Every structure is written in structure tokens, then in C-alpha cells.
Amino acid sequence: MLAAPAWAQDAQSEADEGRALFDEKCVVCHTNGGGDHIGPDLAGVLDRRPREWVARFILEPDRVIAGGDSVALELLKKYNGIEMPNAGLSAEDVEEIIDYLAGTPGAAAQAPPPRAREAQPPPEMLLAQASILYTFLAISVIIVAVFTFVALSTRGPAASVDIARAYQLRRVLFVIALILVASLLVATMPQSPYARAGTTADRVVYVAARQYEFVFSEEPIVTAEDIARSRRIASLELAPGELVEFRVTSLDVTHGFGIYGPERQLLAQTQAMPGYVNRLIVRPERTGPYLALCMEYCAGGHHLMSVPFTVESATPVASHRPTSSLTAN
Amino acid sequence: MHTTQSNTYPGTVGAAEAVAPAREVAAAETQSTIFLWMLTTVALFVILALLGIYMRLTQGGALVGLRSWFYPMMTLHGVGMAGLWFVGSMACACEALRKHVRASSAVAVFALAGTVVGVVLLLVSVFLGRFAAGWYFLYPLPLLGEWPAWSAATFLTSLTVLGATWLIWSLDVLRAVAERYSLSNALGWHYLRGETEPAVPPAVIIVTVSMIANVVALVSGVIVLVLFYFELLTGRPSDALLMKNLTFLFGHTLVNLAMYLALAVVYDALPVYAGRPWKANKIVAISWNSVLLIVLLAYFHHLYMDFVQPGALQYIGQVASYAASLPAAIVTIFGALLLVYHAPMRWSLPAVLFFLGLLGWAVGGIGAVIDSTIVANVRLHNTLWVPAHFHTYMLAGFAIIGGYFYHCGRQSAKADISEPIGRYQAVLLSWILAGAVGFLAMFYWAGAYSVPRRYSGYPIELAHGTTYALWAGIFASIFLLAAVLCLIDVMGSWRKQAPVRADDRLGAPSPIGAPAAARAEE
Ligand code: HEM
Ligand SMILES: [Cu+2]
Numbered sequence: 001m002l003a004a005p006a007w008a009q010d011a012q013s014e015a016d017e018g019r020a021l022f023d024e025k026c027v028v029c030h031t032n033g034g035g036d037h038i039g040p041d042l043a044g045v046l047d048r049r050p051r052e053w054v055a056r057f058i059l060e061p062d063r064v065i066a067g068g069d070s071v072a073l074e075l076l077k078k079y080n081g082i083e084m085p086n087a088g089l090s091a092e093d094v095e096e097i098i099d100y101l102a103g104t105p106g107a108a109a110q111a112p113p114p115r116a117r118e119a120q121p122p123p124e125m126l127l128a129q130a131s132i133l134y135t136f137l138a139i140s141v142i143i144v145a146v147f148t149f150v151a152l153s154t155r156g157p158a159a160s161v162d163i164a165r166a167y168q169l170r171r172v173l174f175v176i177a178l179i180l181v182a183s184l185l186v187a188t189m190p191q192s193p194y195a196r197a198g199t200t201a202d203r204v205v206y207v208a209a210r211q212y213e214f215v216f217s218e219e220p221i222v223t224a225e226d227i228a229r230s231r232r233i234a235s236l237e238l239a240p241g242e243l244v245e246f247r248v249t250s251l252d253v254t255h256g257f258g259i260y261g262p263e264r265q266l267l268a269q270t271q272a273m274p275g276y277v278n279r280l281i282v283r284p285e286r287t288g289p290y291l292a293l294c295m296e297y298c299a300g301g302h303h304l305m306s307v308p309f310t311v312e313s314a315t316p317v318a319s320h321r322p323t324s325s326l327t328a329n
Numbered sequence: 330m331h332t333t334q335s336n337t338y339p340g341t342v343g344a345a346e347a348v349a350p351a352r353e354v355a356a357a358e359t360q361s362t363i364f365l366w367m368l369t370t371v372a373l374f375v376i377l378a379l380l381g382i383y384m385r386l387t388q389g390g391a392l393v394g395l396r397s398w399f400y401p402m403m404t405l406h407g408v409g410m411a412g413l414w415f416v417g418s419m420a421c422a423c424e425a426l427r428k429h430v431r432a433s434s435a436v437a438v439f440a441l442a443g444t445v446v447g448v449v450l451l452l453v454s455v456f457l458g459r460f461a462a463g464w465y466f467l468y469p470l471p472l473l474g475e476w477p478a479w480s481a482a483t484f485l486t487s488l489t490v491l492g493a494t495w496l497i498w499s500l501d502v503l504r505a506v507a508e509r510y511s512l513s514n515a516l517g518w519h520y521l522r523g524e525t526e527p528a529v530p531p532a533v534i535i536v537t538v539s540m541i542a543n544v545v546a547l548v549s550g551v552i553v554l555v556l557f558y559f560e561l562l563t564g565r566p567s568d569a570l571l572m573k574n575l576t577f578l579f580g581h582t583l584v585n586l587a588m589y590l591a592l593a594v595v596y597d598a599l600p601v602y603a604g605r606p607w608k609a610n611k612i613v614a615i616s617w618n619s620v621l622l623i624v625l626l627a628y629f630h631h632l633y634m635d636f637v638q639p640g641a642l643q644y645i646g647q648v649a650s651y652a653a654s655l656p657a658a659i660v661t662i663f664g665a666l667l668l669v670y671h672a673p674m675r676w677s678l679p680a681v682l683f684f685l686g687l688l689g690w691a692v693g694g695i696g697a698v699i700d701s702t703i704v705a706n707v708r709l710h711n712t713l714w715v716p717a718h719f720h721t722y723m724l725a726g727f728a729i730i731g732g733y734f735y736h737c738g739r740q741s742a743k744a745d746i747s748e749p750i751g752r753y754q755a756v757l758l759s760w761i762l763a764g765a766v767g768f769l770a771m772f773y774w775a776g777a778y779s780v781p782r783r784y785s786g787y788p789i790e791l792a793h794g795t796t797y798a799l800w801a802g803i804f805a806s807i808f809l810l811a812a813v814l815c816l817i818d819v820m821g822s823w824r825k826q827a828p829v830r831a832d833d834r835l836g837a838p839s840p841i842g843a844p845a846a847a848r849a850e851e
Pocket of ligand 2: 255297298305
């Protein structure tokens with residue numbers, strides 16, 4: 001291997017350090033060439049801003065903002081008022097990160113094109129969702145019909161109605177409603193997600209939620225420091241038909257973990273609550289790209305909080321590989 | 330013509346209460362306070378609804394330049410509308426009870442003052458502090474958002490002021506009811522024992538039940554706030570699951586009660602237009618007493634997706650949510666339909682609004698019952714289905730409140746309340762209805778498609794959510810425009826018939842305190 005000059009080697013290792021730091025502390029909100037996320041895309045940031053400004057901003061964004069720096073305030077406004085947190089970095093850390101940002105024009109080229117994802121037409125509604133909607137529509141139509149019927153009846157006023165008969169009708173309606181309600185309870189309650197609590201899953205995946213990302217891991221994550229220590233799953237792949245248990249918790253506020261299948265509709269969800277672990281057991285059947293979205297409002301970046309994963313047969317079926325599009329952002 | 334007869338329709342409120350006490354108050358004065366009241370409610374409603382339209386347009390991809398204000402405005406819209414709805418229903422219920430019960434006017438003025446202070450603090454925290462934790466400020470989000478700590482503290486203070494004020498207001502109403510009837514009679518327990526005297530109007534039973542549940546709700550809200558302060562001061566965190574339970578015991582109950590209060594008003598006023606009495610009896614008493622129990626247990630359905638919540642509570646949540654719909658449908662809706670069926674109905678504006686309000690309540694209720702089924706909740710929890718159903722019955726509630734304002738205004742002016750709805754108003758009402766149905770349909774549709782609620786913009790996978798949002802914004806604009814035109818027409822015709830002495834009223838204490846203050850001098 002041809003040795004690079006010493007100064008270049010130094011810069012290179014600095015940038016490597018910087019990259020590690022960036023991956024640890026910044027990717028929640030930034031990409032380097034992957035498009036805007038919660039904060040701006042940082043590729044080329046050194047072309048748009050003086051290096052000193054960038055260094056100072058990374059070092060103490062809170063004070064730069066509090067100091068009324070016009071560029072910072074402009075950015076703050078553009079990015080939904082979300083203040084970049086002070087990561088508590090040293091000046092050397094910051095230099096390393098800047099070296100990484102400055103020295104990797106290639107990163108932008110390697111990364112998947114940020115906006116390759118394209119809007120698709122609305123999917124066909126899943127059976128569960130459709131039955132909910134049409135049950136609601138059907139009952140609503142009945143209600144509207146009854147109200148209309150009663151309203152129209154006032155065109156022929158009668159001095160009095162037969163109260164005894166009306167009360168009899170009410171009794172009949174009450175009994176019917178009671179039977180309906182009771183049988184619905186009996187029919188639906190055993191299918192509730194808690195009923196599966198005792199099952200042992202084929203695979204356990206730990207999920208830690210925090211503003212504004214989900215972290216998949218093979219090991220429990222209880223604090224933010226655990227993220228670096230634990231065996232993190234960079235891109236989660238599940239096998240179809242496998243019984244998977246997601247153990248979901250949160251490191252800050254309450255989030256939600258909603259699983260959207262290839263049909264882009266909810267298949268299952270649970271809350272991610274600080275101090276608790278919710279065990280969500282699912283058996284994904286369909287192969288293809290999945291997406292977990294945050295289902296509990298968690299402040300300014302809530303609508304950006306998502307993580308993709310895939311369900312694929314172990315035998316590599318190339319055609320099922322999700323396009324890189326789904327993994328962007 | 331039943332001009333003056335109409336408000337003392339024999340039997341309307343039960344034999345013993347057949348004739349409302351004569352009101353020798355200067356009609357013009359009462360009317361103008363009601364007029365002021367209406368103006369304030371209407372103005373706030375319009376502003377808050379505009380925020381709603383802004384939100385849907387933003388979600389629809391328009392107005393992206395203003396996107397960063399989405400969550401603060403969502404918070405303002407939510408707290409504002411829920412609060413306005415509660416205060417409006419309380420005011421209407423107090424007005425309906427005025428024939429039977431005398432609440433303290435000093436407390437009413439105090440309630441108004443507290444509400445104003447609370448609203449000012451709310452505006453400061455949202456506009457200056459960009460506070461944006463949402464209307465139920467789920468723990469610990471207020472302490473961990475991108476807004477400064479002072480704005481969270483201001484918001485919490487605002488809610489404390491509102492909560493404490495409304496707690497005192499509710500307790501005073503309860504006190505007044507107990508003084509007149511004794512609490513057990515006001516709850517209709519003597520009907521359960523088979524007695525028929527004293528006759529207690531249904532409105533009194535409903536308001537009493539609601540106020541008791543309300544005290545429970547507000548107390549649990551106050552506990553939540555105290556725990557927040559405790560953490561702010563000592564740094565000791567609270568238990569998130571406990572906080573969530575308390576939060577929804579508070580939020581869910583409060584919002585449901587506001588609807589019950591609106592129903593009390595329908596019990597009070599719809600008979601006047603139907604020309605028939607609507608009396609309390611054993612069934613009404615049973616149904617509303619069971620509501621008291623049930624409504625306090627139904628809130629568990631907000632925690633279905635918290636799997637660590639004890640399983641029994643989850644199932645209780647579903648049973649209670651289903652059970653809550655039975656008395657509602659079988660007693661109240663059935664009773665109202667029976668009242669109207671083949672009645673010599675006078676379809677004036679309030680009657681139409683009451684009827685539509687009940688219809689909306691029923692439809693929204695179905696949306697809620699479906700969502701409270703645990704298996705369905707897996708697909709619907711925190712999707713747009715949730716705002717879909719509560720906007721259905723909250724808009725219905727506002728129809729009732731609006732109708733009741735009109736009803737009271739005309740009555741106190743001794744005007745003819747029986748004139749059928751005019752052609753122009755009927756046309757506007759159809760536009761209002763069409764706009765509302767379209768706006769709500771987009772919510773339901775998107776909710777069924779799993780589009781999450783509280784997203785200021787949608788991810789590319791759910792790009793169709795953007796389209797629904799845009800249409801909803803257009804429908805909501807139609808709704809609001811027609812509603813404003815209708816209101817202008819109503820107020821204009823009022824002015825012509827009974828000119829308001831604006832000079833006198835400028836210094837009037839309040840929309841909320843004023844009617845009570847005026848009535849104290851009766
Ligand atoms: C034309 C009238 C209205 C429009 C256009 C409108 C629109 C909206 C929108 C877009 C949202 C946010 C939905 C989301 O989660 O993505 C919302 C939330 C909400 N609205 Fe409305 N709304 C209207 C009327 C009302 C009324 C009459 C009430 C109550 C009486 C109300 C109470 C609420 C509440 C409590 C929330 C929840 C806020 C939160 O999630 O923190 N709205 N509304
Ligand atoms: Cu979130």
C-alpha cells in the first residue's frame with residue numbers, strides 16, 4: 001500500500017473520528033448529503049458558511065441562538081423552531097467533525113439520492129381498515145335515515161303518540177342493542193393484542209425511541225449511552241411468518257411505534273413510554289418494505305420520526321429487495 | 330302565535346315546575362348581554378376555526394412558509410376549542426337551570442375573570458414562547474420540547490388558573506342545585522325508589538351528574554399539574570403511566586361532559602319547539618346515573634396501546650365505552666326522536682340546529698364506539714380517525730350551543746321564537762352542512778387509511794394524506810364562510826328587531842359573568 005503523506009494521514013484519521021462522532025451525535029437530525037431532515041443537510045455547509053461560524057455553532061448552538069445570531073435565527077425559523085441541542089463536544093471533537101464534513105465530498109455521491117422516493121397513488125385499503133370504514137358508513141346512513149324519517153313525520157302532526165307502544169319499542173331496541181354489544185365484546189376482546197402476552201417469539205428486537213429516531217438493537221437500551229454500547233441493528237430484516245417481539249421503550253418523551261406494512265397502512269402499534277417496555281408481538285406475513293412511524297406527538301420533529309425495515313425470505317429473492325429509496329431518510 | 334306562551338309550555342319541565350318564574354328583568358338588557366356573549370363565542374370560534382383551516386392547508390402542502398407554527402397553533406386550537414366548548418356548554422346549562430336554581434353571580438363573574446386570565450397566559454405561552462405540547466400536554470413532553478422552560482411554566486400556570494376557576498364554578502353549581510333539590514333528588518334517586526315527587530327536570534339531573542364527574546375530572550387535572558410543578562421544582566420525575574391515566578381521566582371526562590351539558594340544554598329547549606313535554610322519569614334517572622359511573626371508566630380506551638397498563642383495565646375500558654353508548658342511544662336519542670315524531674314541530678333555526686346537533690352526536694358517537702373496540706383501535710389509535718370523530722360531535726355541540734344562544738336571545742326579547750327558518754338561512758345551512766360533511770369525511774377517510782394525526786406534513790409513503798388535507802381545507806373554508814354569513818344574518822335581524830344599547834353594554838363585565846350578574850338583580 002502506498003503511504004500517503006503524514007499530514008494527509010492525520011487528516012484522514014481525524015475525519016474517521018469525526019465520522020464516528022457524527023454518526024453517534026448528529027445523524028438523528030442531519031444527513032451528510034442525504035437531504036434535509038430535522039436539521040439541514042450538512043453536505044457543503046462549509047461552502048455556505050465560514051468555518052469559524054460552523055465550529056462555534058456546533059460547539060454551542062444554544063449560545064449562538066441566544067446571542068441573536070441572524071444566520072442561526074433564520075435557520076431556526078426554517079427548521080420549525082427546533083433548536084439544535086448543545087451536544088457537549090470539545091473543541092477537538094468539533095474540529096474532527098468539521099474535517100469529516102469538509103473532506104468527504106464523496107459521501108454525497110455514495111449516499112442514495114435523497115428525494116428518489118416518489119409519491120405513489122393511494123394503496124388499496126386493507127380488509128381490517130375497510131371493514132371499519134364501511135361499518136361506520138353503514139351505521140351512519142341508518143342514523144341519518146331514521147332522523148330524516150322522524151323529521152319528515154312532523155309534516156303530519158298528531159296530538160299525541162302512543163307512549164306505551166313507544167316504550168315497548170324502546171325495550172325491544174334496548175335488548176337488541178344489549179345483545180349486539182355483548183356479542184361484539186365477546187367476539188373482539190380475545191383478539192386484543194394483550195391476549196398474546198404469554199407467547200414466546202422467534203425473534204426479539206429491542207426498540208428505543210427518542211426525539212426523533214427509533215433505534216433497533218439486539219440488546220436492551222435503557223439510557224442514551226447504551227445506544228453506542230449495544231449491538232445496534234443498522235438495517236432490520238425480518239423473515240416472513242416469523243413471530244417477532246418488539247420490546248419498545250423511550251428514552252425521553254412518550255412516542256408511538258406504528259408498523260406500516262408494504263400496503264402503507266397500520267398493521268400494529270404500541271406506545272413507547274419512558275420507564276416502561278411495551279411488548280408488541282407481530283407475525284409479518286407479506287414481504288416487502290415496512291415502515292415504523294411515530295404515533296404519539298413528541299414535539300417539532302414528530303412527523304419526521306420514522307424508521308424503515310424489511311421483511312424478506314431467507315432465500316435471497318433479489319426482486320424483493322427494497323429499493324434504496326425506502327432507506328433514505 | 331305562541332309568542333310568550335312558548336317558554337312556559339305546560340309540563341315542559343315537570344308538573345311542579347310548569348311555570349317558569351316570571352322574568353321582569355328589562356328584556357333589552359338580558360338580550361344585549363346574551364348578544365355580547367354570542368359575539369364573543371362566535372368571534373373566538375371563527376378565529377380558532379381559521380387556525381384549523383390553516384392546519385389542514387399546511388398539511389395539504391400549501392402555506393409551507395408558515396409550517397413552523399403548526400404545532401403551536403395546534404395546541405392553541407385544541408385548548409382553545411375544548412375550553413370554549415366547555416365554557417359555552419356550562420354557560421348554556423347555567424342559563425337552562427336558571428328557571429329552577431340560583432347559582433352565585435359572584436362566582437360566575439369570578440369564573441369569567443379566571444377564564445380571561447387563563448386565556449391571556451395561554452396566548453403568551455403559545456405566541457411568545459411557541460409552546461406546543463398539544464392540548465393534553467402528555468407528560469413529560471411539556472418539559473422536553475423545543476420551547477423554553479418559561480413558556481411551559483406559563484402554559485401550566487394557564488391551565489391551573491382555568492382548572493381551579495372551573496372547579497369552583499362547578500362546585501358552586503352543585504351547591505345551588507343541592508340547595509334547591511337536595512343532591513339525591515337532583516340525581517333523580519327518588520325516581521329510582523318509585524317516587525314521582527318532587528318533579529326534577531331532566532336538565533337538572535344531567536347537569537348534576539355532569540358536575541360531579543366534572544369535579545373528579547378537574548381534581549385529577551389539578552393533580553397532574555401539581556406533579557408537573559413538583560418535577561419543575563425538585564427535578565424528581567413522575568411515573569409516565571400514572572400521569573397518562575390522570576391526564577385522560579381529566580381530558581376525556583371534561584370533553585364528554587361538555588357534550589352532556591349541551592344535551593341538558595336540548596332537554597330544556599327542544600320541547601318548546603316540539604310543543605310537547607319531555608319529562609324526567611325512572612328511565613332517565615337510571616340512564617344518567619349510570620352515565621356518571623361509566624364516563625369515568627371509559628377513559629381507559631385512551632391507553633389501549635400502552636400494553637403495560639393492567640389488562641383488566643383495558644377490557645373495562647372497552648366495556649365501559651360500549652356501555653356509555655347504550656343510555657345515550659336508547660334513552661336520549663330515542664327520547665328526542667320520540668319527542669319530535671309526529672309532533673306539531675316548529676322548525677325554527679334553533680330547532681333545526683338542535684336536531685342536527687343530536688344527529689352529529691349520534692354519528693360521532695358511532696365513530697367513537699368503533700375506535701373504542703380494542704382490535705379496531707390497533708388500526709385507528711392516533712390516526713386522523715380520532716379528530717374525525719371528536720370533530721363530528723364537537724361541531725354538533727357547537728350547533729346546539731349556537732341554537733341555544735339564539736333561543737335565549739329571542740326569548741328574552743319576547744320575540745317570536747316559532748317562526749320557521751327562512752329561505753336564505755336554509756340555503757346557508759345546507760352549505761354549512763355540506764362543508765362540515767366534506768371536512769369530516771376527509772378526516773375519516775384519511776384515518777381509515779392510517780394517516781397519523783398531529784403531523785404537520787406527511788411522509789412520502791402517505792402522500793395521499795396531503796390530498797385529503799387540501800380538500801378538507803377547502804371544505805372547512807366553505808363551512809366557515811357559510812357559518813359566518815349565517816351568523817351575520819341572524820345578528821342583523823336581531824338588531825333590527827330589538828336594538829341593542831351598545832353604549833350601555835360596552836362596559837359590561839363579561840359574556841360569561843354578565844348574564845349571571847344581570848339575573849341576580851331579578
Ligand atoms: C371548521 C372548524 C375546524 C377545523 C377546520 C379544525 C381543524 C383541526 C385540525 C386540522 C386539527 C389537527 C388534526 C391533526 O391531529 O392532524 C384539529 C385538532 C383539534 N381540534 Fe379542530 N377543527 C375545527 C373545529 C374544532 C372544534 C369545533 C373543536 C372543539 C370544540 C375542535 C377541537 C380540536 C381539538 C381538541 C384538537 C386536538 C388538538 C391536539 O391534537 O392537540 N376543533 N382541528
Ligand atoms: Cu412522535
